[in-house]
Amino acid sequence: xxxxxxxxxxxxxxxxxxxxxxxxxxxxxxxxxxxxxxxxxxxxxxxxxxxxxxxxxxxxxxxxxxxxxxxxxxxxxxxxxxxxxxxxxxxxxxxxxxxxxxxxxxxxxxxxxxxxxxxxxxxxxxxxxxxxxxxxxxxxxxxxxxxxxxxxxxxxxxxxxxxxxxxxxxxxxxxxxxxxxxxxxxxxxxxxxxxxxxxx
Amino acid sequence: xxxxxxxxxxxxxxxxxxxxxxxxxxxxxxxxxxxxxxxxxxxxxxxxxxxxxxxxxxxxxxxxxxxxxxxxxxxxxxxxxxxxxxxxxxxxxxxxxxxxxxxxxxxxxxxxxxxxxxxxxxxxxxxxxxxxxxxxxxxxxxxxxxxxxxxxxxxxxxxxxxxxxxxxxxxxxxxxxxxxxxxxxxxxxxxxxxxxxxxx
Numbered sequence: 001x002x003x004x005x006x007x008x009x010x011x012x013x014x015x016x017x018x019x020x021x022x023x024x025x026x027x028x029x030x031x032x033x034x035x036x037x038x039x040x041x042x043x044x045x046x047x048x049x050x051x052x053x054x055x056x057x058x059x060x061x062x063x064x065x066x067x068x069x070x071x072x073x074x075x076x077x078x079x080x081x082x083x084x085x086x087x088x089x090x091x092x093x094x095x096x097x098x099x100x101x102x103x104x105x106x107x108x109x110x111x112x113x114x115x116x117x118x119x120x121x122x123x124x125x126x127x128x129x130x131x132x133x134x135x136x137x138x139x140x141x142x143x144x145x146x147x148x149x150x151x152x153x154x155x156x157x158x159x160x161x162x163x164x165x166x167x168x169x170x171x172x173x174x175x176x177x178x179x180x181x182x183x184x185x186x187x188x189x190x191x192x193x194x195x196x197x198x199x200x
Numbered sequence: 201x202x203x204x205x206x207x208x209x210x211x212x213x214x215x216x217x218x219x220x221x222x223x224x225x226x227x228x229x230x231x232x233x234x235x236x237x238x239x240x241x242x243x244x245x246x247x248x249x250x251x252x253x254x255x256x257x258x259x260x261x262x263x264x265x266x267x268x269x270x271x272x273x274x275x276x277x278x279x280x281x282x283x284x285x286x287x288x289x290x291x292x293x294x295x296x297x298x299x300x301x302x303x304x305x306x307x308x309x310x311x312x313x314x315x316x317x318x319x320x321x322x323x324x325x326x327x328x329x330x331x332x333x334x335x336x337x338x339x340x341x342x343x344x345x346x347x348x349x350x351x352x353x354x355x356x357x358x359x360x361x362x363x364x365x366x367x368x369x370x371x372x373x374x375x376x377x378x379x380x381x382x383x384x385x386x387x388x389x390x391x392x393x394x395x396x397x398x399x400x
Contacts, residue, residue, distance in 0.1 A: 183383035
């Protein structure tokens with residue numbers, strides 16, 4: 001059996017990663033979702049092993065020391081990380097795993113798992129990106145300008161990904177990602193078992 | 201505008217390249233088909249510029265000298281070649297071009313156009329490959345054994361291609377190739393215009 005794929009969906013803030021990943025998981029129920037670990041406290045309604053794995057700082061640090069994270073980062077005093085073991089478990093039995101991650105995290109994953117399928121979501125235009133960032137309606141002009149500037153910097157990094165998908169209509173973006181998964185499963189190196197069978 | 205893709209469909213004899221390419225062209229009418237040039241005489245019903253470009257040996261030799269072929273080969277005293285100019289014309293205006301070619305030819309194209317989309321068609325099994333080769337019904341046991349041996353050697357070369365598609369049901373193989381085209385159009389380097397637009 002061939003190993004499952006690691007599909008990394010990433011993009012600047014405001015490009016709709018979460019919405020696209022939710023729709024993708026609905027459309028492809030066999031896809032496993034990589035759940036992050038964090039040291040921050042659960043918010044009301046959040047469930048262990050569903051939204052996050054909630055760890056103590058000690059447990060998190062020990063997992064770092066054991067190389068248990070594909071990547072991790074500290075944000076506002078809390079740790080967030082991608083547990084490697086769960087991903088490898090699924091891939092080993094041939095299941096594809098979806099990882100939704102920010103741009104900085106994706107770059108670290110790229111170094112560790114170069115055969116991952118890296119997909120960068122793009123906003124349809126700068127005007128639309130600004131509209132989406134403004135749409136949250138809670139931020140000052142200064143914060144909005146900062147967010148837009150950061151998004152533009154992040155978008156430039158997207159050229160390093162293998163794939164770039166414009167998220168104009170969610171359904172279309174999901175269809176494109178589905179085609180990417182089909183194509184990646186057709187990669188010759190993903191079909192070594194068939195080549196072996198035919199080479200006998 | 202981004203350049204169109206060169207899609208190279210290849211495979212061992214008996215894997216159904218022709219049938220799959222015909223069905224693909226029917227499904228994606230915008231796809232251009234690369235027509236070969238040859239010095240052999242037209243057979244009854246064959247049309248210039250539709251089945252082949254029929255050239256004199258002199259004209260063919262001159263085109264070789266001018267670097268006009270992506271690849272060419274001599275088979276039983278006749279020349280066959282892939283005209284480069286026509287392919288580049290189409291790609292420049294953003295059109296995808298389909299090239300159906302044997303394994304030896306595809307390897308030459310791989311060297312010249314490494315950003316081509318190389319798709320290797322596989323038979324579903326060795327038994328089925330043998331059935332298809334026998335199916336022609338006109339050949340001796342010796343010829344059949346030779347063809348099978350050659351096909352097995354060619355299949356081993358398929359690992360060098362980016363993609364391998366099993367041609368069990370033509371429709372499914374065509375769907376997979378269509379997904380590969382969608383995915384390849386999502387390659388970040390195929391979307392430099394969008395990155396430029398968003399980077400302003």
